[in-house]
Amino acid sequence: xxxxxxxxxxxxxxxxxxxxxxxGRVTLTVGQAPPTGQRAVARYAVVPSLSRARFLxxxxxxxxxxxxxxxxxxxxxxxxxxxxxALGGLSRLGVAxxxxxxxxxxxxxxVSLGDALLxxxxxxxxxxxxxxxxxxxxxxxxxxxxxxxxxxxAARPRGYAKIGWNGATRALVTAEAAALRALAGTSGxxxxxxxxxxxxEITWAGQVVAVVEPLPPRVRGMPVTEPPPVxxxxxxxxxxxxxxxxxPLTGSPFLxxxxxxxxxxxxxxxxxxxxxxxxxDLERRHGGTYVEFGHWHGDWVPWNLGRHAGxxxxxxxxxxxxxxxxxxxxxxxxxxxxxxxxxxxxxxxARAVDTQLDRYGDRLGLAPEQRRLVxxxxxxxxxxxxxxxxxxxxxxxxxxxPALLQVTAARSAGIRTYRHADGR
Numbered sequence: 046x047x048x049x050x051x052x053x054x055x056x057x058x059x060x061x062x063x064x065x066x067x068x069g070r071v072t073l074t075v076g077q078a079p080p081t082g083q084r085a086v087a088r089y090a091v092v093p094s095l096s097r098a099r100f101l102x103x104x105x106x107x108x109x110x111x112x113x114x115x116x117x118x119x120x121x122x123x124x125x126x127x128x129x130x131a132l133g134g135l136s137r138l139g140v141a142x143x144x145x146x147x148x149x150x151x152x153x154x155x156v157s158l159g160d161a162l163l164x165x166x167x168x169x170x171x172x173x174x175x176x177x178x179x180x181x182x183x184x185x186x187x188x189x190x191x192x193x194x195x196x197x198x199a200a201r202p203r204g205y206a207k208i209g210w211n212g213a214t215r216a217l218v219t220a221e222a223a224a225l226r227a228l229a230g231t232s233g234x235x236x237x238x239x240x241x242x243x244x245x246e247i248t249w250a251g252q253v254v255a256v257v258e259p260l261p262p263r264v265r266g267m268p269v270t271e272p273p274p275v276x277x278x279x280x281x282x283x284x285x286x287x288x289x290x291x292x293p294l295t296g297s298p299f300l301x302x303x304x305x306x307x308x309x310x311x312x313x314x315x316x317x318x319x320x321x322x323x324x325x326d327l328e329r330r331h332g333g334t335y336v337e338f339g340h341w342h343g344d345w346v347p348w349n350l351g352r353h354a355g356x357x358x359x360x361x362x363x364x365x366x367x368x369x370x371x372x373x374x375x376x377x378x379x380x381x382x383x384x385x386x387x388x389x390x391x392x393x394x395a396r397a398v399d400t401q402l403d404r405y406g407d408r409l410g411l412a413p414e415q416r417r418l419v420x421x422x423x424x425x426x427x428x429x430x431x432x433x434x435x436x437x438x439x440x441x442x443x444x445x446x447p448a449l450l451q452v453t454a455a456r457s458a459g460i461r462t463y464r465h466a467d468g469r
Contacts, residue, residue, distance in 0.1 A: 051075060051095070051148065058091065058098040060185035062148075064208050065101075065178075065193070067250045068161040072151040079151035086158055086165075087150040087178075095146050103177040103196075104147065112200040113179030116262070163208075163249055167195060167256060170245040171203055178206075188439035190214045195256070202259035204244050207363075209253035212437035221363035222246040222255040228362070234285030238277050238350070238359040260360065261353040269347045269386055273378045273401070275408045277357045282339035282371050288410070289339060294418060295332035298368045300324070303425060310432045317432065319450045323425055326457050331418040337371040337410070345374035346381045364430065372409050372416070375401060376423040384444060391448035395424055395456070424453050 050073050052062045066073055072083055075095065079085045090110070092100040102110050150162070158165025164178040179194045193206040209218035225243035232239050244256040283289065294300055307324045310317030342349075343364025351358045379401035383394035402416040411419065428449040435441045 049075075055185075056096075056098070057182045057184045058095065061098075061101065061180055061182050061191050064191040064210050064252065065163055065180065066150060067252075070153060070156050070161050074149045074151065075146055077149070079149060083151040083153050085149050085151050086162065089148040089150070090145040091148050092145050098182040100182060101148065101180045102145075103179055106177060106198065106200070108200040109177045109196045109198070112196055112202070113177075113194055116194065116196075116202055116259075163206075163254065164193065164195070166247065166249060167193075167204070167206060167245070167254070170247060171195070171256065174198070176203060187211055188213055188434060188442075190218065202262070204256040204258060205241075205260075206254055206256045208249075209255075210251075211439075213434045213439035215253045216433075216437055217363040218253045218255045219246075220365065221257075221361070224362040224365035225255075225257065231284060234280060236276050236280035237285055238281065238357040239353065240358075240362070241360055257360070260351070260358060264351040264353040264358050267347045267350040267352065267357075269382070271347065273345075273375060273405065274350070274357055275375065275405050277359075278342075278345060278374045278378075279371075279409060281342055281345075281359070281374065282337075284340060289337050291335040291337050293333055293335050294370075294422075295328055297338060299338060299370065299422070300328060300332075302368070303327070303422075303429065306429045306433070310429065310436070313436055314432065316447060316450060319447075319454070320425070320428060320432070323428075323450065323453045323457070327421055327425060330457065331414075331421065334414050334418045336415050336418055338368050339371050340367050341365065341369050341373040341377075343374075343377070344381075345378050346385070347378075369426070370415075370419045370422055372402065372406065372411055372419040373423050373426070375405060375409065376419055377427075380423075380427070391445060392452050392455070395420070395452050398423065421453065421456060424449055424456075428453070 051058050052066065052073060053059060062073060072080055074080070075091070088104040089101040090104055091098050092102055102113050104110060152158070152161055159169045164176055168174060168176040174197055177196045179196070180191060183189060191208045191210065193208070194202065195204045195206060197203050207218050207221070209215035222243050225240065228240045229242060231237045239261070241260060242258045244258050246253070246255045248254070303324050307317060307321040311321045342359060342362060343366060344361055349359060349361045376398045379398045380394045383389040383397035384391065389397070398420050402411065402420055406416045427445065431442050431445045431449065435446070
């Protein structure tokens with residue numbers, strides 16, 4: 046008898062298998078031959094075990110199995126890099142696969158790969174040649190996306206596919222695809238980071254799938270100790286164009302969007318009323334401040350940046366947007382370094398943003414009052430992003446909610462007290 050279908054599992058392996066093999070015509074067996082009347086179309090090593098699965102590695106082509114472990118290994122943490130390097134070496138010799146449980150993917154006679162398998166459909170989208178897919182496995186999370194590394198028969202990377210499977214992740218995948226379309230052609234813009242191209246975007250079994258071209262093979266990650274690349278950040282904001290005209294916050298499309306989103310949040314969640322009041326307070330404090338508006342990457346952090354042949358490379362554009370105050374990416378860099386790398390609270394991370402804007406803001410042409418606007422507006426933007434994800438099914442980020450609303454309220458009270466004290 047075939048072993049239990051891994052799609053029935055409640056862990057990360059089950060989550061990934063449901064995303065990749067959701068078609069009911071697909072049969073999955075572990076450690077067993079395909080059922081009678083079906084043909085095996087793919088086999089995967091489940092590494093390191095069914096109960097602690099971390100990778101699905103394609104079998105049958107040792108060079109491809111090794112490439113799935115070794116490609117872009119320089120971007121990974123040292124501990125992960127060492128494990129992958131060891132497994133990759135064994136895979137080249139063809140001895141790694143037998144050490145792990147084998148997942149066999151089977152189809153009935155007459156059913157084509159392109160009709161029933163996501164990897165088969167993507168092969169057709171990318172030119173028709175067969176592709177091998179590798180996938181990381183992580184615990185199921187409503188804010189995470191299953192991702193596929195796609196390789197051709199010669200073990201060359203062909204693309205990186207992200208799968209939006211619920212409301213939150215579908216929105217992120219769609220947003221990144223739109224951003225990459227808009228960024229096409231910017232690689233030659235002076236100072237602008239290299240950006241991977243969008244290869245295709247499809248819908249598949251209720252999911253949204255975007256395939257991005259591989260990063261340059263010799264790309265190296267940016268050290269987290271390196272200061273933010275301010276000139277590249279500025280090029281992203283302006284898309285290589287000259288500085289834009291400064292406009293007041295009041296009447297800007299940015300403020301209108303914040304107010305509209307806060308209104309929707311207030312209708313959906315009691316905490317949204319605090320956000321709506323915070324938007325009104327932002328205009329009351331900063332409405333007359335003139336600032337330049339532009340684009341932002343949306344998740345400008347060292348782990349989404351690298352260098353290749355002397356050029357900065359930026360990836361993961363799923364939070365990108367337009368018409369935000371110049372300096373948002375600089376603010377996000379500081380906030381995430383403090384929150385993620387140093388484990389600080391949202392309040393401490395907000396203070397880190399103040400420090401970074403004071404240090405580098407003049408290079409963006411930001412005077413002190415403009416820096417305060419950027420920081421206060423960014424913190425509110427970040428809470429609204431947190432709400433959008435929660436409202437789409439991802440759940441609240443406990444590090445950011447309700448802490449960000451508390452931080453914005455405290456900053457507002459502090460500014461009002463300061464102005465009253467000095468007579469203004």
